[in-house]
Amino acid sequence: MAVGTAQVAEAPRRPPRSKRSLRTRRLAGLIALVVLLVVVVFLSIALGTKVIPLSNVWSALVSPTGTEDDIVIRSLRIPRTVLGVLVGAALGLAGALIQGHTRNPLADPGLLGVNMGAAFFVVVGIYVFGVTTLFGYVWFAFAGAMVASVAVFLLGAAGGRGSPTPVTLALAGAALTFLLSGLVSAIILIDTDTLDAYRFWNVGSLAGRDAEIAGQVVGFLVVGTLIALASAPALNALSLGEDVARSLGQSVRRTRVLGVVAITLLAGGATAACGPIGFVGLVVPHVVRAFTGPDYRWLLPASGLMGAVLLLAADVVGRLVARPGELQVGIVLALVGAPFFIALVRRRKMMSI
Amino acid sequence: MAAPTSDTAPPPVRVPGRTPVRRGPVSGVWRPRNVLVIVVASLVLLLALAVNIGRGEFPISIPEVLAVLFGGGDAGQQFIVLELRLPRSLTGLLVGGALAVSGAILQSIARNPLASPDIIGITWGASAAAVTLIVLGGSGLVGSLAAVGLPIAALVGGLVTAVLIYTLSWRRGIQGFRLVLVGIGINAMLAALVNWLLIIAQVYEAARAQVWLNGSLNARGWEHVVPVGLALVILVPAALVLSFVMGALQYSDDTAKALGVRVNTARSLLLLVAVGLAAVATAGAGPIVFVALVAPQIAQRLVGSARPPIGASLVIGAALTVISDVIARTAFGAVELPVGVVTAVLGAPYLLYLLIRQGREARA
Amino acid sequence: MTSTRTETTAQGEQTDRVRLAAEGVRLGYGDRTIVDDLDLEVLHGTVTAVIGPNGCGKSTLLRALGRLLAPTKGHVLLDGRRIDRMPTKEVATVLGLLPQAPTAPEGLTVGDLVARGRHPHQAWYRQWSGDDEEAVAEALAWTGIADLAERPVDELSGGQRQRAWISMALAQGTELLLLDEPTTFLDLAHQVEVLELVDRLHTERGRTVVMVLHDLNLAARYADRLVAMRDGRIMASGTPAEVITEPLLREVFGLDARVVPDPVAGTPLVVPIGTHRV
Numbered sequence: 001m002a003v004g005t006a007q008v009a010e011a012p013r014r015p016p017r018s019k020r021s022l023r024t025r026r027l028a029g030l031i032a033l034v035v036l037l038v039v040v041v042f043l044s045i046a047l048g049t050k051v052i053p054l055s056n057v058w059s060a061l062v063s064p065t066g067t068e069d070d071i072v073i074r075s076l077r078i079p080r081t082v083l084g085v086l087v088g089a090a091l092g093l094a095g096a097l098i099q100g101h102t103r104n105p106l107a108d109p110g111l112l113g114v115n116m117g118a119a120f121f122v123v124v125g126i127y128v129f130g131v132t133t134l135f136g137y138v139w140f141a142f143a144g145a146m147v148a149s150v151a152v153f154l155l156g157a158a159g160g161r162g163s164p165t166p167v168t169l170a171l172a173g174a175a176l177t178f179l180l181s182g183l184v185s186a187i188i189l190i191d192t193d194t195l196d197a198y199r200f201w202n203v204g205s206l207a208g209r210d211a212e213i214a215g216q217v218v219g220f221l222v223v224g225t226l227i228a229l230a231s232a233p234a235l236n237a238l239s240l241g242e243d244v245a246r247s248l249g250q251s252v253r254r255t256r257v258l259g260v261v262a263i264t265l266l267a268g269g270a271t272a273a274c275g276p277i278g279f280v281g282l283v284v285p286h287v288v289r290a291f292t293g294p295d296y297r298w299l300l301p302a303s304g305l306m307g308a309v310l311l312l313a314a315d316v317v318g319r320l321v322a323r324p325g326e327l328q329v330g331i332v333l334a335l336v337g338a339p340f341f342i343a344l345v346r347r348r349k350m351m352s353i
Numbered sequence: 354m355a356a357p358t359s360d361t362a363p364p365p366v367r368v369p370g371r372t373p374v375r376r377g378p379v380s381g382v383w384r385p386r387n388v389l390v391i392v393v394a395s396l397v398l399l400l401a402l403a404v405n406i407g408r409g410e411f412p413i414s415i416p417e418v419l420a421v422l423f424g425g426g427d428a429g430q431q432f433i434v435l436e437l438r439l440p441r442s443l444t445g446l447l448v449g450g451a452l453a454v455s456g457a458i459l460q461s462i463a464r465n466p467l468a469s470p471d472i473i474g475i476t477w478g479a480s481a482a483a484v485t486l487i488v489l490g491g492s493g494l495v496g497s498l499a500a501v502g503l504p505i506a507a508l509v510g511g512l513v514t515a516v517l518i519y520t521l522s523w524r525r526g527i528q529g530f531r532l533v534l535v536g537i538g539i540n541a542m543l544a545a546l547v548n549w550l551l552i553i554a555q556v557y558e559a560a561r562a563q564v565w566l567n568g569s570l571n572a573r574g575w576e577h578v579v580p581v582g583l584a585l586v587i588l589v590p591a592a593l594v595l596s597f598v599m600g601a602l603q604y605s606d607d608t609a610k611a612l613g614v615r616v617n618t619a620r621s622l623l624l625l626v627a628v629g630l631a632a633v634a635t636a637g638a639g640p641i642v643f644v645a646l647v648a649p650q651i652a653q654r655l656v657g658s659a660r661p662p663i664g665a666s667l668v669i670g671a672a673l674t675v676i677s678d679v680i681a682r683t684a685f686g687a688v689e690l691p692v693g694v695v696t697a698v699l700g701a702p703y704l705l706y707l708l709i710r711q712g713r714e715a716r717a
Numbered sequence: 718m719t720s721t722r723t724e725t726t727a728q729g730e731q732t733d734r735v736r737l738a739a740e741g742v743r744l745g746y747g748d749r750t751i752v753d754d755l756d757l758e759v760l761h762g763t764v765t766a767v768i769g770p771n772g773c774g775k776s777t778l779l780r781a782l783g784r785l786l787a788p789t790k791g792h793v794l795l796d797g798r799r800i801d802r803m804p805t806k807e808v809a810t811v812l813g814l815l816p817q818a819p820t821a822p823e824g825l826t827v828g829d830l831v832a833r834g835r836h837p838h839q840a841w842y843r844q845w846s847g848d849d850e851e852a853v854a855e856a857l858a859w860t861g862i863a864d865l866a867e868r869p870v871d872e873l874s875g876g877q878r879q880r881a882w883i884s885m886a887l888a889q890g891t892e893l894l895l896l897d898e899p900t901t902f903l904d905l906a907h908q909v910e911v912l913e914l915v916d917r918l919h920t921e922r923g924r925t926v927v928m929v930l931h932d933l934n935l936a937a938r939y940a941d942r943l944v945a946m947r948d949g950r951i952m953a954s955g956t957p958a959e960v961i962t963e964p965l966l967r968e969v970f971g972l973d974a975r976v977v978p979d980p981v982a983g984t985p986l987v988v989p990i991g992t993h994r995v
Contacts, residue, residue, distance in 0.1 A: 105534070159708035170467055171650065171708055175701040178643040182697030185567045186690055195563060196556045203548045279541050327549070334545030338538040342521055345534045368854050370828045370867040373845050381844045382832075464822070597841035600833060603825075607816040610785050612889070613809025613837035659825040 026298050029291040033305040037085070040312045044081040045073055048319045049326075079211040084312040084329075086214065087206070087274050090221045090266040092307020093228045095281025096288070096300050097266075100235045101259045102169050108282035109267035111173040112260070115276040116180040117148020118268065122201055123184050127194045134208060137201060138216050138272045145268030152176050153260045204277030204330030206315050217269040224265030225304065231258055232296040239294060277330045280307050283341045290344075310337070390655045390665045398672040402446065405679045406438045436574065444573040444637055445678045445692065446671045447581040449644050451634040453670020454592050456645030457652070457661035458627040461599045462620055463529035469646040470631035473536025476642075477543035478514025479507035479635040484547050484562045488554040503565070504577070504636040511632030514539060519624065526617045527624070528606075568641030568693030570678050577637050584633040589667065592626050596663045599623065603660055641693040644670050647700040654707045673700055734761040735797075736893055736925050737782055737812070742791035744777050744949075751777045752949040754791070759893075764919050764926045766940035768933060768960075770970050774949040775929045776817060776897050782927060783814035783895045795893075809837035813891035815882055817898050817929075821870045827881050828866035831856055834888035856888035860914060876907035883914060894918065896928035900935070908932065912939045937961050937984040945969050961985035 046057050052069050059065070060073040094109040102111070109115070121144025125131040131140065152173045159168035188195040234255040237245040242252050270277065284306045285299065292298035311329060314336060318327040372383040406418050413421075413430055420426050421434040456469040470476045486506045522528070522535040547566070551559045564571075598619040601609045609616050631645065648670035649661030655669075656662050677695035684690075737759040744752040752774040759765055759782075767775045780786040781793055784800045793800045800808060813834070821830055834856070835849040857863040860880040865873065870881060879899060886894055896915070900908040916939055918924045930936040936943060937957035944954040947969045953960045962985075966972045972989060979986040 155705055155709065157712075159705075159712040167466060168708055168712065172705060174467060174646060175704045175708075178646070178697040179701035181642070182694045182701070185563070185694045186698075189560070189563060189567065189690065189694070190688060192556060192560050195560055199548075199551045199559060203545075203552060278544075282537070282541075328552075331545040331549045334541040338542040341541075342535050342538040345531055345538065346521065346524055366851055366854055368828050368832070368850055368857065368866055369863075370826055371832060371845065371850070371853075373847075373850055375846070379842050380846045380849075594841045597839070597844060601836050603822045604833070605816060605820050607780070607785050607814070608819050610805065611783055611809065611814035611816070612833065613806035615805055657824070659822040659829070 022293065025291050026293075026302075029288075030298075030302055030305070033302060033309060036309045037305055037312075040309055040316065041081055041085065043316050044084060044312050045077045047316055048072075048077065049324055075210075079214055080206050080209060080315075081312065082211075083209050083214040083273060084206050084315050085308045086218060086221050087270040087277070088280060088308035088311025089304040090224065090270040090307070091277060091280040091311065092284040092288075092303040092305070093225060093300060094263045094266040094270070095283075095307070096285040096296070096303035097228055097231070097235075097259055097263050098281065099285050100239060100296060100299075101256060101263075103239070104170055105286065107170065108278065109263055110177065110276070110278060110281070111170060112263060112267070113148035113152045113173050113176040113180065114145045114264065114267040115271055115278070116177040116184070117144040117146075117151075118142070118271040119198075119202065119276060120144055120148075120180040120184050123187050123194060123198055126197045127187050127191055132197055134201075135213060135216075138213060141272035141275075142217070142220070142268050145271055146264055148176060148180065149260060149264040149268070153256075201275045203328040204271075204275040204333075205328040206274055206311075207326060207328070209273060213273050217273045220265045220269035224262045224269065227258055227262040228266065228304075229300055231255065231262065232300050235259075235296040235300075236294075239296070275330065277311070277333065279330075279333045279337045279341075280310055283337055283344075284310060286341070286344060384656070384658075387656045387658070387662055387665060390652065391668055394665065394668040394672050398446065398668060398675060401672055401675040401679060402442050405442045405445075405675055405682070406434055408679060408683050409433075409438065440574045440578045441570050441572075442675060442678065444577045444581060445570050445674045447578065447585055448570075448634040448638045448641060449648070449674025449696075450667045450671040451581065451585055451588070451630040452641060452645040452674075453648035453652075453666040454589060454663055455627040455630040455634070456670075457649035457663055457666040458592060458595075458599070458623050458630075459645075460649050461660050462602065462623055462627075463533045464603065465529070465533060466650055467646070468529070468533050468536075469649075470627070470635075471640060471642050471645055472540065473533055474518055474538075474540035474543060475511050475515050475536075475628055475631045476635050476640040476645075477540050477547070478517075479511035479632060480566055480640050481514075481543040481546050481550075482506040482510025483565055483639070484550050487562045487565065488550045488558050504580075507639075508632050508636035511635055512628065514543070515624075515628040515632065519621075527620045529620070532624075564691055565639045566693075567691035568635075568639035568696075569691040570638055570681075571689060571691070573638060581633055581637040584629060588626050588630050588633075589663075592623075592630075592663055595619070595623050595626060599660065639691070639693065641674060641696055643693075643697045643700050644674055647696075647704050648673055650704055651700075651707060654711060735759070736761045736795070737927070738794040739778070739782065739788075740792050740794065742781060742788040742793065744774070744781050744786060744788055750789075750949070752781075755949070755951060757782075757944065757951065757954075759925060759927055760942075761925055762919070762923055763941045764915065764928070764939060765942045765944060766928055766930045766936040767944045767946060768930060768936050768969075769946035769952075773946045775946055777949075778946070779814070779895050779897050779927065779929055780816075783812060784808055785814065785816075806837050809889065809891070811891055812893040812895065813886040813889040814895040815886045815897060815899060818901065819882055823869075823871055825870050826867055827862060827870055827873070827884075828853070828857070830870050830881055831866075831884045831888050834885035834890075837889065852890055853888045856884045859887060860884040875902050876904075876910065879903060879907070879911055880914070883911065887918070892923075893925045893927075896926065898929050898931065900930065900932065908935060915939060933961060933966075933987045934979070934984075937986070938979065938982050957984050961987060 042057065046052050046054055050072060056069045057073060060070040064070040064074060098107045098109055098112060099105055118141035121140040122137050125137060125140035131137060155172035156169035159172060188198050234250055237248045237250050238255060245252055284303050288299060288302040288306050292302050314332040315329040318329050318332040321327055374381050374383045403415050403418060407413050407415055411433055413434065417426060417430060418434060421430050459468045459470060460466055483503050483506055486502060518536050518539050522532040551562060598614055601612045601614045602619060606616050649666040652665035652669050653661045656665050673696060674692065677699055678692045681690040681692045681695045735758045739755055739757040742752065742755050743750060767778065769775050777786065781788055787801060795808060795812060832853050835852060838849065857866055860883055862877060862880050862884060865877060870878060873881060883899065899911050903911065912935055915926055919926055940957065942954065943957050943960040945952045945960050945965060952969050953965050961976055963974060963976050966974045966987065974990055975988045976985050977988060
């Protein structure tokens with residue numbers, strides 16, 4: 001190592017060293033995230049209203065004997081943890097994707113209308129069809145997220161020159177979000193029962209979600225993840241501008257369409273399962289970019305991991321701070337994540353996209 | 354070089370597209386499209402005001418409205434017009450105008466069409482304070498206490514939030530981009546706080562908070578018109594004066610500094626005006642969403658300028674709010690919707706229409 | 718513009734007047750020092766070109782001279798006064814600066830862009846006086862873009878856009894002009910066109926110009942004085958013939974080259990040696 005630096009110091013220009021350190025940094029970052037994820041997964045299984053010692057956690061995982069701890073772990077904590085990992089990863093990925101596609105660092109999946117679309121359909125489900133179970137909300141929410149994001153994409157494309165530009169996409173998303181939120185407000189103001197059900201759905205939470213709900217959305221999340229990871233090279237080209245991407249032989253339109261499909265599957269699935277959870281999609285890519293740089297082949301997987309860590313950690317914190325009750329994960333995320341995000345914004349010059 | 358040198362041809366004195374208007378020491382550029390938009394929007398605003406004052410459970414014809422305004426009409430009409438519908442309509446007008454100007458300034462400073470007081474946290478600061486009062490103040494908060502306490506709490510909440518955002522985003526100067534990011538962070542925290550308060554509240558408190566959260570002009574009287582009006586009388590001229598610097602701030606910071614603009618001072622002053630307008634408006638009528646975002650964008654597209662124009666934004670924001678109030682009050686029979694619901698439902702399609710038309714023009 | 722004409726006569730009388738000076742300045746961003754203990758004097762009525770390899774601190778120096786970057790040590794003097802103690806608007810009436818790759822908001826017309834150069838002469842109630850209009854019309858005509866006045870800046874070609882920006886700096890009506898790589902992104906013909914414009918500014922209007930340039934041959938052709946920088950230090954300064962020498966090119970740029978007289982102007986011409994076909 002000492003020899004290496006000495007050689008490098010003599011050389012007038014230093015690309016070899018910075019390249020190596022970048023890869024080291026990226027690998028170290030990914031490994032750290034994986035380790036962190038394992039730690040939070042264990043904490044998530046062990047901690048809660050009832051704290052279960054790690055030895056019992058282990059035995060429940062490998063050799064369950066039907067004790068009370070085993071039942072709590074296998075029927076409650078594990079589904080919840082799995083769902084947390086899936087949803088967190090989905091939101092992190094979706095955030096990285098939408099910031100890449102809009103080249104707007106302020107974008108999060110909510111910008112495509114995903115959250116409000118889901119919320120609107122859920123409210124219609126409650127008000128018109130009398131749906132009141134979490135299980136029932138899932139399909140309404142997912143359909144709403146789909147419809148809204150496709151509409152925003154089409155409107156954004158109509159406002160741009162054939163394919164949506166960052167600005168038209170942002171404006172179309174904002175317009176549709178406000179339109180739907182107006183409609184949601186109208187319904188919940190007219191009908192107090194709907195408000196009563198809706199306000200609990202509206203704070204994203206992992207609580208009360210069982211294996212069945214995870215099973216409903218896992219397919220969408222997996223497909224979305226695969227499309228997202230496969231689109232990394234295309235996003236890299238696109239980050240240099242549409243013209244460069246085209247000259248590199250890319251179909252910009254196809255990349256955009258695939259991007260919207262992936263974002264909808266990921267964010268829509270996550271919202272369907274847990275309700276609107278903001279902030280993960282917005283913050284995670286910024287945090288991750290600090291060590292991956294702008295290369296989407298690193299940025300996307302790291303965003304997924306980071307999203308899972310963040311969501312699960314917030315969920316665990318939420319279970320601990322308000323015992324015997326719990327604070328919803330969406331609220332914890334905002335209250336803990338926001339100061340962190342602000343510190344990040346202050347500390348460094350935000351990397352532009 | 355095809356350019357004529359200065360000694361072969363005398364320089365032309367007119368600059369195409371910049372027709373001057375001059376009177377004494379005052380001078381400016383005549384922008385016909387801007388003036389046209391302001392005039393048409395003002396007419397629409399007046400019409401909407403007249404309709405809003407006339408329509409309702411006791412319809413009053415427009416001539417009768419005018420008669421009352423000039424001292425005529427019977428006692429019942431006088432009460433309805435002067436004590437109920439006129440102050441309510443004026444509150445709508447003022448609040449809408451204030452929000453629109455606030456949005457126009459913020460969008461210019463941040464060079465981002467999404468920057469508006471509802472997105473960077475000022476409105477949510479006001480909301481968080483108001484909802485806290487509604488939920489935690491509980492049943493003790495009725496009648497006049499609510500009428501006085503809520504606006505003041507909202508105003509303080511908005512201003513405190515603004516100071517917090519400003520302090521946190523100051524780092525060797527104020528940068529539009531960092532300001533928006535910090536604002537979004539604060540916004541998320543406050544939104545979470547409000548949602549949490551809504552969960553722990555009794556459902557009827559939650560419903561009351563929900564009404565406030567959507568912005569309502571219901572039961573707004575002269576006690577609302579006067580403070581909001583005073584704030585506008587001070588802050589809008591300030592915005593118009595400062596808008597002179599806004600043109601230079603549109604460029605990169607280096608260019609603006611090279612033109613002799615004290616970038617940080619200018620930005621701080623503009624921000625102060627924008628925050629003041631948004632906080633006062635929110636205190637007056639709750640967070641009427643979307644006006645601050647959409648009115649400047651509509652104005653900019655109608656005028657065809659490179660940044661949101663202050664004057665046109667003001668009139669369009671006021672008109673949008675008053676028209677929304679007419680609909681919110683009268684379109685659904687006995688049920689009166691909060692005006693904020695209608696501004697969103699009305700403004701969003703129009704913005705989308707403008708967006709699509711612009712795209713079509715760009716392709717043509 | 719009568720003021721500039723008197724300025725031209727004044728120029729003949731005292732060409733050695735120092736307009737802009739850096740005295741022992743240290744410049745950097747955050748903890749990183751880029752330029753340290755640098756002295757520089759810019760004489761009245763001269764065209765100075767700052768040359769040097771990428772990252773040597775040329776633009777940093779120019780930003781400091783234009784009071785966009787405050788030195789952490791030392792001072793910048795404009796006409797003998799500390800520039801950081803002068804009101805920035807007053808500086809803007811004497812000194813104009815065109816940053817590298819400036820950006821304009823979408824949809825802005827050329828006329829509005831150039832008119833923005835009048836900002837330091839305006840007030841909120843006086844936004845388009847007769848003087849403003851005259852200066853802008855002249856700046857547009859001078860740069861040959863008068864017929865583009867109503868076109869949006871984002872629709873222009875690179876050469877037209879650069880002329881629009883120079884036109885804006887011109888409309889500012891300052892005696893000193895700092896240009897950061899005014900020829901970037903332009904083809905050779907347009908580079909020459911822009912530099913001809915700078916030359917005319919200097920000869921016909923008596924403007925004092927400091928510019929950062931990459932092309933050594935064009936710098937040698939159009940500048941009276943060259944300042945060669947490396948690693949934040951001035952390695953040489955003087956007339957092009959004094960500065961552009963084979964040893965200096967090796968020292969500053971690490972470039973093996975022959976220097977021959979330019980067949981057109983007689984100024985030094987750099988011919989790189991390289992490794993191919995030698």
